[in-house]
Amino acid sequence: SQELEQSPQSLIVQEGKNLTINCTSSKTLYGLYWYKQKYGEGLIFLMMLQKGGEEKSHEKITAKLDEKKQQSSLHITASQPSHAGIYLCGAVPFNAGNNRKLIWGLGTSLAVNP
Amino acid sequence: DVKVTQSSRYLVKRTGEKVFLECVQDMDHENMFWYRQDPGLGLRLIYFSYDVKMKEKGDIPEGYSVSREKKERFSLILESASTNQTSMYLCASSYTGTGGYFGPGTRLTVT
Structure with a gap:
């Protein structure tokens, strides 16, 4: 099963x-x-969250990390065609032997119709 | 701006050929990674390196090797390419404890 859903x-x-x-x-x-990630291209870093309850925004995108540091949400306000692409979350588990490797979700494919 | 570059955007190779994919970063990051990305399987870690000449296997190292002779450069080698290695290959670099910055990817087709 996927470590990040x-x-x-x-x-x-x-x-x-x-x-x-x-x-x-x-x-x-x-x-x-x-x-x-735009289709067929590399990944573009959006935001990093490290503290429980943390919230960050960049333009019309807001990301939050819950207090237990087990769930995050990415919210896009007033979506535009430029927001289309695949959104991936990656994370370092707290008790990992070393904190260099990330685990990954499978991605969410977003299409925005004009 | 952090810059991670990969030697090729598209590559077509024949079965059995030796393939070199190169990645260069300009941020003095200690960690560098090679992933492959396939539909439905997501990102899978092939190898990573946390220092010059140091390497660790990721989740799917079979059929691949790596080389890191200089801090800024991390090479992925397919000793004898096979059709099941057709994929998108992504390189990333990072400081320990942080997420990575990715290159644009190399789409490799093995025929």
Whole structure:
């Protein structure tokens, strides 16, 4: 089973609508990272969350990490076609032997219809 | 800006050929990673390196080897390419305890 569960697997929204993507772990996390990937390209780093309850925003994207550091949500306000792509969460488990390796979700594919 | 570059965006090789994929980062990161990405399977770690000449196997190292002779450069080697190694290969670098910065990816096709 996947160590990081992402939901939904895919999402189609109308331009201007808000949306939320979730990333859940069964283990407490040392840190959680959100990336965006355009089809056929590399991953672009969006945000890093390390403290329980932390919230960060960049333009119209807001990410939160819950107090238990096991779940994160990524919220996009007033979506635009430029937001389309695959969103991936990666994380370092808190009790990992070394904290160099990330575990990954399978990604959420987002399409925004004009 | 952090920059991670990969030697090729697209590569087509024949079965049995030796393939070299190179990755260079300019942020003096100690950690470097090679992943492959396949539909439905997500990102899978092949190898990573936490220092020059040091390497550790990831989740799927079979059929691959790596080399890190300089801190900024991490090479992935397919000793004898096979069709099941057709994939998107992504390189990343990071400081310990942080997420990684990724290169643009190399889409390798083995025929």
